[in-house]
Each structure stands twice: as C-alpha cells, then as structure tokens.
Amino acid sequence: xxxxxxxxPEISRRALIRAAAAGAVLxxxxxxxxxxxxxxxxxxDTLLRSVVRIHAFVPNDAxxxxxxxxxxxxxxxxxxxxxxxxxIGYLVNEAMSVEILDDQHRxxxxxxxxxxxxxxxxxxxxxxxxxxxxxxxGDSTALTSGTPVVVAGAGGSSHAIPAVVVSRRPFAxxxxxxxxxxxxTAPAHPDWGGAALISSDGKLLGIGSLLVGQARREGERMxxxxxxxxxxxxxxxxxxxxxGKTTPxxxxxxxxxxTAHPGGLIVGRLSRNSPAQAAGVQRGDIVxxxxxxxxxxxxEFYREVWAMGSPGVDVPLTILxxxxxxxxxxxxADRYHFLVKDKTY
Numbered sequence: 001x002x003x004x005x006x007x008x009p010e011i012s013r014r015a016l017i018r019a020a021a022a023g024a025v026l027x028x029x030x031x032x033x034x035x036x037x038x039x040x041x042x043x044x045d046t047l048l049r050s051v052v053r054i055h056a057f058v059p060n061d062a063x064x065x066x067x068x069x070x071x072x073x074x075x076x077x078x079x080x081x082x083x084x085x086x087x088i089g090y091l092v093n094e095a096m097s098v099e100i101l102d103d104q105h106r107x108x109x110x111x112x113x114x115x116x117x118x119x120x121x122x123x124x125x126x127x128x129x130x131x132x133x134x135x136x137x138g139d140s141t142a143l144t145s146g147t148p149v150v151v152a153g154a155g156g157s158s159h160a161i162p163a164v165v166v167s168r169r170p171f172a173x174x175x176x177x178x179x180x181x182x183x184x185t186a187p188a189h190p191d192w193g194g195a196a197l198i199s200s201d202g203k204l205l206g207i208g209s210l211l212v213g214q215a216r217r218e219g220e221r222m223x224x225x226x227x228x229x230x231x232x233x234x235x236x237x238x239x240x241x242x243x244g245k246t247t248p249x250x251x252x253x254x255x256x257x258x259t260a261h262p263g264g265l266i267v268g269r270l271s272r273n274s275p276a277q278a279a280g281v282q283r284g285d286i287v288x289x290x291x292x293x294x295x296x297x298x299x300e301f302y303r304e305v306w307a308m309g310s311p312g313v314d315v316p317l318t319i320l321x322x323x324x325x326x327x328x329x330x331x332x333a334d335r336y337h338f339l340v341k342d343k344t345y
Contacts, residue, residue: 045156050078050135051196053101053154054091054110054124062094063272063338074193075153076100076124077204079137079233083129084241086233087194088209089115089122094339100126101154114244117335118251119232120177121207123240135196138203140229143168143183149205150198151189151225161189163225166216171226172299174257174268176335179228184215186224197227204230245336251306252313252332256281260298264288264320271338279330282321289318305332 056072058065068090076087085100092098093115100108113123143165152160163185171182183206189195195208206227215224239245255274258265264286270277287301288294291308295301305315311334319328 047135047198047202048152048154048156048160048196049103050132051152051154052076052078052085052103052126052129052132054085054087054194055099055101056092056095057097057099058093058095064090064094067269068093072193075191075195075208077135077194077196077207078129078132079134079204080237080241081130081134083110083126083132084113084134085110085124085126085129086207086237087122087124088207088228089117089120091194092122092124098124100124100129102129103132103154103156114240115339116236116240116245117177117253119236120173120179120209120228121233125241135198135204136202137230137234138199138201138205140183140197140205140231143205148200149185150196150200151185151192151208152196152198153189153191153194159191161187163187163189166222166224169217170299171210172297172302174259174298176251176253176256176302176305178299178302179226181229182209183227183229184212184224185227186215186222188215188223188225192225195225197230206230207233249310250334250336251302252309252311252315253335253338254281254305254315254330254332255335255338258287258298258301260296261286262296264294264296265298265301274338275330275333279328281317281319281328281330284321286320287317288320288325291316292318308332 054074054076058070060070072091074091076085079086092112098110100110108126108128110124110126113125115122147165149163150160151163166186167184168181171179188211192208192211197206199205206229209228210226212226216222254276255271256267256276257269258267267285290304311332313332315330315332317328
C-alpha cells in the first residue's frame with residue numbers, strides 16, 4: 001500500500017518568512033514560542049537538502065507487510081559519509097529494495113545497511129548522495145519542555161514546521177518496543193515517519209516515529225509527534241554501519257502485541273511463528289502477570305521480560321482466557337532471526 005503524500009500549501013513558506021521577520025509568536029502547547037527562535041526558512045532550505053524522501057518495497061509474505069504494507073514512504077536524513085542515511089526502522093524493516101528521492105527530485109537507489117529493533121532505527125546507504133552534506137548530530141539529553149525545534153520532512157522549508165518539545169517520558173509500543181526518554185513535540189507534523197527533529201542551531205536531535213494524541217502527558221488530549229532521540233544513534237552509528245547489528249545481547253522477544261487493559265494487558269496480535277504463538281498464546285488473551293507478579297503497565301511488562309535474561313529464556317505468563325486463569329511458559333527468541341532480511345543487513 002502506497003501512502004499518499006500530505007499537501008503542504010505554498011503559503012507555509014511565506015508565512016514562516018513573515019513570522020520570522022516580524023518576530024511573531026506561535027501559539028503551541030499552551031504557551032507562546034517566538035518564531036525567531038527557529039532557523040529562518042532561507043537557512044533551512046540549505047540545511048534540509050540532507051532530508052530525503054524514502055520509498056521502500058517489502059515482500060508480500062513478510063510478517064510486517066500485513067501491518068505496515070508492502071510499499072512504505074517516509075523520510076531519511078543523511079548523517080554520514082558516502083550517503084549514509086538514518087530513518088525510522090519500520091519504513092525499511094524487511095524491505096528488499098529502497099528508492100531515494102533527493103533534493104533535486106531525482107530517484108536514486110539505496111542499499112539497506114541495518115535495522116535495529118531495540119532503538120527502532122534503520123540505516124541506508126546511497127553513494128549517489130555523497131555530495132550532500134551530513135546533518136550534524138546534536139545532543140538531545142538536555143531538551144526540556146518549551147525548547148523550540150523544527151520538524152522537517154523532505155522538500156525544504158515548505159515541508160518544515162516550527163514546534164516545541166512538550167515532554168520527555170517513556171514511550172511503550174505494543175510491538176515490544178520501549179523508549180525510556182522519548183521526545184514528544186507539538187504541533188504535529190502531518191508526515192512524521194523518518195522526519196528530522198532539528199535544533200535552533202541546525203543539528204539533528206531526533207528521528208520521527210509516530211503521531212500521538214497525548215503529546216504532553218497521559219490522559220491529556222494534545223496531538224503531537226514522538227521522536228527517537230539521536231543520542232541512541234550516536235554511540236552505535238559506526239558499528240551499525242559496518243556490521244548491520246549493534247546489540248551483542250538483544251532483548252528476549254515474545255512476538256505478541258499487547259495494550260493496557262483493566263487488570264492486565266490484552267493481546268491484540270501475534271507475530272507469525274513467534275514464540276508466543278508457539279506456546280499457545282491467543283489473540284484476546286489477557287496477560288495478568290509475569291513470573292507470578294501482577295502486571296498492568298506495558299512499559300513495566302517489557303522491563304520485567306528483559307530483566308529475565310537473554311533470548312532463549314523461558315518467560316512464565318499468567319493468562320486469563322474465558323474466565324479461566326493459567327500459566328503459559330514462552331521460550332523467548334531473538335527477534336532479528338524472525339525477520340525477512342536482505343543480505344545487506
């Protein structure tokens with residue numbers, strides 16, 4: 001499934017220029033943020049040459065194709081020499097080929113270098129983009145609520161919006177994914193997948209992952225985006241680019257998608273041939289405990305599973321099904337071995 005590209009009216013660029021020139025303010029996240037805290041659109045046009053469009057092609061028989069489609073579009077950011085590009089991993093997970101649309105609207109081929117399920121990031125390489133300057137990596141550790149940022153997709157400043165950081169907190173995804181210090185921003189960018197989160201001094205702070213309805217805090221309605229902090233990329237970039245893998249001891253993986261439910265976690269989907277499926281876990285089951293301890297919070301569930309050891313460890317789950325409670329022992333695995341992988345990663 002090919003995802004339609006959102007429409008960015010030309011007035012967006014003119015409005016940004018007028019706002020910056022007038023020192024206007026933008027109302028966002030319940031506070032006032034000066035538009036001149038963000039890079040001017042003219043400077044962004046040069047800076048954002050390194051943000052490119054990605055079109056990935058995934059085999060129809062890949063497990064992720066059922067959830068994310070066999071064709072996926074989003075963005076990537078040139079961050080290293082010889083056209084090394086970082087993107088959000090779900091765009092390229094299990095892809096067999098990838099095309100890049102560069103800043104001159106030319107289609108280029110790219111090689112899949114790596115997919116890291118722990119951080120949710122992917123790496124590509126497009127040597128034909130070697131002339132594009134890498135976007136320098138910043139430091140997101142000091143980001144606090146109210147920090148002005150720019151969220152940018154491919155296409156220059158007309159595809160960029162000024163935003164602010166509204167919170168830093170854990171994000172737990174139903175697909176056995178946890179970011180302890182996710183970056184939440186608002187207002188929401190309409191084309192967030194792989195978008196660049198850029199500081200006021202022109203450095204990359206995060207890679208776009210999701211659109212959420214509770215950006216400020218749980219239980220409060222505010223649309224925004226979730227970003228993977230660039231600080232997770234920096235220490236592993238060289239090894240990931242060289243070997244396609246970084247984690248010598250990956251987390252144990254069960255292969256179940258769950259969401260919070262009163263009294264436990266409800267299983268919504270099982271990955272094909274996954275450890276949970278093999279152990280007899282079923283869609284609609286409610287996980288009420290792990291190793292004899294009650295569980296209701298998704299992030300805490302992941303922490304409990306991961307603290308039990310390496311892939312291959314048995315994970316005892318307490319299951320509620322049709323009014324009956326029983327224990328299932330799931331022999332965990334390394335998620336990486338269940339992916340459809342191109343030889344390049």
